[in-house]
Amino acid sequence: MTPAAETRRRLRRPSWAGRNYSLLTAAAFVTNLGSQGALIAAAFAVLEAGGDGGDVGLVAAARTLPLVLFLLVGGAVADRLPRHRVMVAANALNFLSQGAFGALVLLGEPRLWQMMLLTALGGTGQAFFSPAAEGMLLSSVEGEQAGRAFAVFRMAMQGAAVGGAALGGALVAVVGPGWVLAADAAAFAVAGALRAFLDVRDLPRRAPGGGLLADLREGWREVSGRPWLWGIVLQFSIANAVVGAADAVYGPLVADDHLGGPGPWGLALGCFGAGTVAGALLMTRWKPRRLLFVGTLCVFPLALPSAALAVPVPVAVLCAVMFLTGVTLEVFGVSWMTALHQEIPEDKLSRVSAYDWFGSVALVPPATALAGPAESAFGRPAALWGCAGLVVVVTAAVLCVPDVRHLTRRTQRVTGRAPEAGPPPGWYPAESSADPEGALGGQG
Known part of the structure; x- marks a missing residue:
């Protein structure tokens, strides 16, 4: 085997890393990298606007509450509609909410209710995104290598989380929380674009159900x-x-x-x-x-x-x-x-x-x-x-x-x-x- 052929063989994706799996892994890496830094940026944005620890907690709770309220609905919607469309729509909502949050911070002093509202919109997007994303990922692999595929996916996500937290903390100190929030919005846009290219032609069609309940x-x-x-x-x-x-x-x-x-x-x-x-x-x-x-x-x-x-x-x-x-x-x-x-x-x-x-x-x-x-x-x-x-x-x-x-x-x-x-x-x-x-x- 020639050196060039050997290099191509080593760079070739393993059989279990198909198109959808690779796109999902790349998109998850991008969003996790941005989101971890955004969590730090959101807390400092509240503090820089004159808030205290209690206000930071209110903004965090504003994200968690809609996540809890809409998760079950999001799961039902994701099994009724094409999952990739649910994911892209949720990414678009996160892009808009984080972009608006970043713009508020960069343009002036955001009010607490504005930050809570935008964070709640992000939590709503996450409630619809998470069940669709997990269902899509679990559908993207087959056979005896499924465990390895999930391990590689989680390794990419966890690595992005570690790197994102470190990078986000450093960037908040250097350029301020507004730009980090804007970068997270851009990450959602990139991830949504990647997920728009998912190939769902081979997925089994789901029969229409009898309603949401x-x-x-x-x-x-x-x-x-x-x-x-x-x-x-x-x-x-x-x-x-x-x-x-x-x-x-x-x-x-x-x-x-x-x-x-x-x-x-x-x-x-x-x-x-x-x-x-x-x-x-x-x-x-x-x-x-x-x-x-x-x-x-x-x-x-x-x-x-x-x-x-x-x-x-x-x-x-x-x-x-x-x-x-x-x-x-x-x-x-x-x-x-x-x-x-x-x-x-x-x-x-x-x-x-x-x-x-x-x-x-x-x-x-x-x-x-x-x-x-x-x-x-x-x-x-x-x-x-x-x-x-x-x-x-x-x-x-x-x-x-x-x-x-x-x-x-x-x-x-x-x-x-x-x-x-x-x-x-x-x-x-x-x-x-x-x-x-x-x-x-x-x-x-």
Whole structure:
């Protein structure tokens, strides 16, 4: 083989990285890179306009509230309309809202209600985008390499998140938050243009349903009929809530009192992000056979950061804990996507994804709001130990679900509803189950 031919062979996309997958991955990288910087820029825009910490929280809540309210509707819409059109429309709404936010900041002093309104429009776009995007991604890969494809996708997203946060923070300091918000708007425009080129000709046509409520009920039947699915969604409803409260409220306070300020806390969060990239890289090679059993075991370390803050441990130990947590949580994330891909019928992916997203975010706002009163009532160390304990309890409870322990990796997805009786989905007797890759074995 000539050197030129060898170079072409190395640069050729792997068979599992088709056109749609490549476009989706590139678009997700671009939007994640911009959005992470925009989160920092939005907070500083509020502060520079004369707001305080409470106002920053109101702007953040303005994004979360419509996300919770419209997620289920967004999932039903994405399974009724062409998903790529829903994604492009949502990107257009995010482009307009972030562009207007950036323009307000650059042109003068934005009012709090204006920032809340524009942020709420962005959250609404995200509510319709997320179920459509996950359904589209899960539909874009097939066969035994699906797990590797999801791992590479998540590695691109997590890498963009780490880089975007670092770049965004630096740019806010150099050019100001308005330009960073404008750059995020441009990222949404680029991503929307990429997603407009998705090829949907080979996707199965979805029969029209009986209305929005009927679609939502059908999606709920898909979730409620699978104990492994609703069990893990419920698990992460609680786990995400308490971990979100610990990271958003207690982490900065512990850092300020014991670790030396925001710098060490930012370093610890960066180590978590690096861990997620390393975990996704690991999952490009590792294909555990019992997907959810191994994945759920890897959720237990999610309790470690809260416990480390409760002690509190030195900065170096905290960084190591955060890195390990990022690695193991990404093992779960790839395993979870692989399980959804092989078990959920294609025409219901977005509705199931919407229930998954809803469970992941619904309890975060009240948990964050209750973090302060819990600290006053029980003390900060006790509240943090409580967060760690809840993660352990709900994760152990999920392991009691037989389907979680027995669901097995397969190379073909289901084409209809799971049977109401019989073996758990994806379960096979040990003597007949096959792991084609030779690998042993993992939200919301």
